[in-house]
Amino acid sequence: MNIIQQKKDERTRVVYIHIPFCTNKCFYCDFNSYVLKDQPVMDYLRALDREMEMTVQAQPPGSISSIFVGGGTPTVLKPDEMQFFLNSVRKHFPDWDENIEFSMEANPGTTDLEKLSVMREGGVNRVSFGVQAFQNELLSGIGRIHNTDDVYRSLENARAAGFQNMSIDLMFGLPNQTVDMLSESVTKALELGLPHYSIYSLKVEENTLFHTMYQKNQLPLPDEEDELNMYLLLMNRMSEAGYRQYEISNFSKPGYESRHNMAYWLNEDYYGLGAGAHGYIGRQRHVNVKGVNPYIEAVNQGLPRLNTLDIPREEAMEDFLMVGLRVLDGISRARFEQQFGASMDQTFAAPLEKLVHAGLLDTTDEGYKLSSKGILFGNDVFGEFIGSLTGN
Template sequence: MVRGVYIHIPFCHQICNYCDFNKVYFHKQPVDEYIEAVGKEMAMAVLNSPEQFANLETIYLGGGTPTALSPRQLDRLLELIAQHLSTDVLEFTAEANPDELTVDKLKVLRSGGVNRLSLGVQSFDGQLLKKLGRTHTNDEVYRAIENAMEAGFENISIDLMYGLPGQSMEQWEDTLEKALALNLPHYSAYSLIVEPKTVFYIQYSKGKLQLPEEELEAKMYERLMEKMEQGGLHQYEISNFAKEGFESVHNKIYWDNDEYAGFGAGAHGYIKGVRYSNHGPIKKYLQSIGMGQLPVLHSHQVTLMEKCEEEMFLGLRKNEGVSFKQFEMKMGFSMKEKYGEIINELKNEGLVTEEEERLKLTKKGRFLGNEVFQQFLLSE
C-alpha cells in the first residue's frame, strides 16, 4: 500500500554547483506540457492500481525547484493532484527557493492543500552562498518565512549544509545561530557530498575545491547536534531535527522502508516490492506519456536479501532505530538470526545499542553511520 507520493519538478532558474538531481534550466522548456504529462501519469497509475492509493498519507513536491513554476502553473499542478489523487492528506510538502516564494505563489500553494514548506537556505553566509551557486539573500529568507507564516503556514523547515568549500567553524556557528533565531519547527542539515556530474565535481577533480578536513567536518556535526538540542529541537534522524509533532512524515516513509509512488521525469518509486525509476530526460518522459505508457525506465523486484539490507541501513538512520519485532514480521526471521554476529561486533565497538526492543546507533555511531550501514550491505 502506497503511503506517500513524490512528484518531481525538474525546472530551475539557477542550477546549484553541488546539485546532482534531475534538473534543467527553466528557459524554453515545455513546462505546461510537462505539468499535463504528470497529471496523465498519475491518472494511469491510479487506474492501474486504485487500491494502492486508497490511504495516501503524504505528498511531496520536489525538484529541481517547484517554486520555479508561475502561480498559474502551480495552480494547474495542484488541480491535477487533487483530481487524480487527493490533497486531503496528513502532510503535503513543497520545496521552495526563498527568492522565488512570492506572496501569490504562497496563496496558491496554501489554497491547493500544501501545509508544509521546505526552504533551500543552505547557509546564511553570503560568500558561501555564491560558492554554492545560490541566488537568494538572507533578507529574502526572512521575508519568505514571514510571508509564509502570514499565509497560514505553521510547518516550515529549512535545509542547511556544512563541510562546504572554505567553510570555517565560525561561519557554521553563525549560520546555526541565525537559523535557530527563526524559531522554526524543523531543520535539516547535511554535509556536502561532491557528486559526479556537478560543477563541484569538476572543480574537485582538477584540485580546485578546498574542502574542510574530516576532523573539522565531524566537529561541525557535533556542534549542530549541540545547538539543535539547546534550541529545543530533538534529533529524530541523522540529519533531521524537529519540535515534537513536526517530524517529516514523508521522509519517515523512506526510512521505514515503506512503499511510495514517484511521478515525473527521473522520479523513483517503490510499489508492491518493486523499485522503479522514470525516464530522466524530459523529451523521453513526454514521449512515453504521449504513447499512453507509464514512463518507467528501470524496474527491479527487491529480493528478500535486499529488503533486509534496506530495512537496516534506512532504519538505523532514525534515532528510534530498527524494531526487532517489525523486522521479524516483515522478513519472517529474526534480526539476530540474520545479523547477530555483526550486531555483536558493532556493539563491542560502541556503535550500536539495544534499547526498548530496538537496534539503534549510539552517538558515536552517528558520526560513523556510513561505516555501520556498510556492515549490513556487505553481509551474506
Template sequence: MTQAVYIHIPFCTNKCYYCDFNSYVTKNPRLVWDYLDALDREMAETVRHVPPQEIKTIFVGGGTPTFLDAKQMAYFLETVARHFSNRSKDIEFTMEANPGTTDMEKLKVMREGGVNRISFGVQSFNDELLKRIGRIHDSEQVLRSLTNAKEAGFVNISIDLMFGLPDQTEKLFQETLDKAFALDLPHFSSYSLKVEENTLFHTLYEKDQLPLPTEEEEVAMYERLMEQMERRGYRQYEISNFARPGWESRHNMTYWRNEYYYGIGAGAHGYVNGTRHVNAGPLAQYMQLVQEKGLPRVEQFEVSPVEAMEDHMIMGLRMMRGVSESEFERRYKTTLKEQFGPVIDELTGLGLLAWSEDRIHLTKRGIPLGNEVFARFLGLVDKV
C-alpha cells in the first residue's frame, strides 16, 4: 500500500559548498516551466501504473522547492492536487525551503495549495559560518522567513542545523542552539557535515585546506545537541531528528519503517510494491525520457526478501524506538533471532543495542556509533 509521495524540485539559487544533491543553478524560467510540465506527465503516468491509496504524506524536496516563483508554485501545486487528490483529512504536506526565498505571496500560495508543513535549511545562526559553507542567507533572513511563515498560517515548522563545520567550535554550536531554541519551534533536524565527492568541500579536503573539527570535537557537539534537546522537551525520535510530542515528521517515518512511497522528479528514488526505482538525474535526460516513455527510470529492481530484511534493520534502528520483533515477524514470516540473532547478541553484549519489551534499539552509547552498528546487519541473511 503506497500512501506517501516524494517530489523533487532540483533548482537552486546557488550550489552550497557541501552539497552533492541533484540540484542545478539556473536563471532560465523556461527551463523551470518545462520541468514542471515534465513532472505533470510523470505524475500522470505514475498513478496510471500504480493508482494511489489514500495519500497520508507528501514531501517536496530539492534543490530548493521555494526557488519556484508564485505562479510556478501555484501551477506545480495544482498538478500535485490533480494527480494525488485522494488525501487523508490529516495529511502532512511538507515543503523544503531556504531562508530568503519565501515572501508572503509565495507562502500564501503554498498554504492555499495544501502545504501545511515547512522545513527551512537554516544550518547555522553564525553568519561567518554560513558564508564558509556557501549559504547565501544570513541569520536576519532566517528570522524574517520564519516570521513570514507564521503570519501565513504555518504552525508545523522545522529547521535544519549542521555541526562539524569548518572551524566550528562547541561554543559556536551552542550559540546556534540557543538562538534556535528561542524560536519556539516544534521540530528540529540536525546533521553532521559529510564531505561528499563532487563538491567544493571535497576538493578542499583533498588539498588539506578544509579545517574540520576533530572526530572527538564533532562527537562532543552531537552529545551536546542530544542533551540540550532533551532538556528543552524535544524528544529524539531518530538519530538526527528531534520533536515535541506529536510533531514528528510522518513522511520521514515512512522511510525509516521501510514502507512504500512514490518517488517523482529528476534523480528521485521510489519504492512501490516491492520494487525500487531511480529516475534520471540530469535534467535533459529526465525530460527526454518523460517525453518518450512517460516514466524516466534509469534503474529498477525488485527488492529480495534478504534485502528487505536488511533494509528494515538498517533504517528501523535509526529510530529511537527501534525495530519491533512482532512487526518484523508479521512482515517477513521469520524472526529477528533466526535472521540476526548472533549479531544482536554481540551488539547487546557491547552495550550498543538493548531490548525494551519486544523492540531492539540503539542505546545512548550506540547512537553516536550508529553507522558501525548498521553495517553489521549487511550480508547476514542466508542468500537462499
C-alpha cells in the first residue's frame, strides 16, 4: 500500500447530517428540531452545502462507509429539496465505499412514493421509520401525528421505491402503555419481517412537554417493574424471532446491524454537519450553532461552530468503555491499545474488577462484555467509568 493510499484510509469515513425540520414537536423530543411552517428550507440546504464544502476542504474524507441523515424529520423535505440535498452530499463526498450504508430517518406519513424514489435515486439505501407504537391512542398521547395505517402505507411505498434495508423504532415505558400493549406492538412489528428493529425506553428529558407534565405529576408512566418486564419481553420475543440483540436497544438479522451507530459505539471519528450537529475528529469534538437562521448566518462567516473541545486522552479512554460496552459483543483490549497505546486492564483495573465481581461484566477472549444481568443495569455499569480517570 503506498503512502498516499494509507493516509487516505486513515481519514474520516462516517458522516452525520442534521435536517432540523419536522411537522410538529413530539412531547418527548429534546432534539434540535423546529416545526417546518415558514422555515427557510432552501436557505438552510444551501448553507448545509457550504458547510460540507468548507468541511472537506479542512478535513478531506476517506472512502465513505456510512452516511446518516437525522433530524427532525428529513423526509419533510419536498422532492425537489430532497434532490438538491442529496446532490450536495454526492458532490462533496463523492468517494463511496462499495458497501456504503446510507440511512435516512423518516416518519410514517411523510414518505410518498415520489419522495422515496428521489431518495433511492440519490443513493439512500436504508430507511429508519419512527413508528414508536402500534396503538393509535398511544401515538396521539406522545404527540405523533401518524397512525398505524400510515406505517403500512409508508413501508409499502418504500418497497415499491426499491428499499430492502429498512428499520423501525419502537418505544416502551410510554404514558399509559401496558406490557400487553408492547407485546402487541412487537407482534405487529415482527409481522413486517424487517431486517432491523430499534426499541428504546422513554427518557423524560428537560425542555420537553413530558418533563413539564412529569414535574406536575401529570405523566402516567408505567412503574419500574412493568418497565423491566417490557424490556425482558422484547428481548425474549426478538430472540425467538431470530433477531440478534447486538446493542442494548438494537436487534437485527445477521449482516444488518446499523453500521453508522456501530461507528459511534466503537469510538470512531465522524463528521457532524448541520444545525446543532455534533462531530468528532482527531480527538476533537465540536457542536454546531443550533437555530436555523443563526446557523445560516454562521455559515456565511465560516464553519458554524458553537464550540470546539479537545478531548483529553483520559476522557477519550472513559468514553471508549462507556460507549463500547453498549455493544453486546463487548470491548476489545487490542482495539483499546491500538487507539491509546495502553493496557485497558491496567488503566481501568479497579472498575473492571468491581463490575466483574458484581456479575455485571463477563470477561471474553478479546476483553469484556455486559453480562445478562449487566444488560438490565447498563447505566450502572457505564457510570462506573465516568470520571474514573479524570476525576470529574
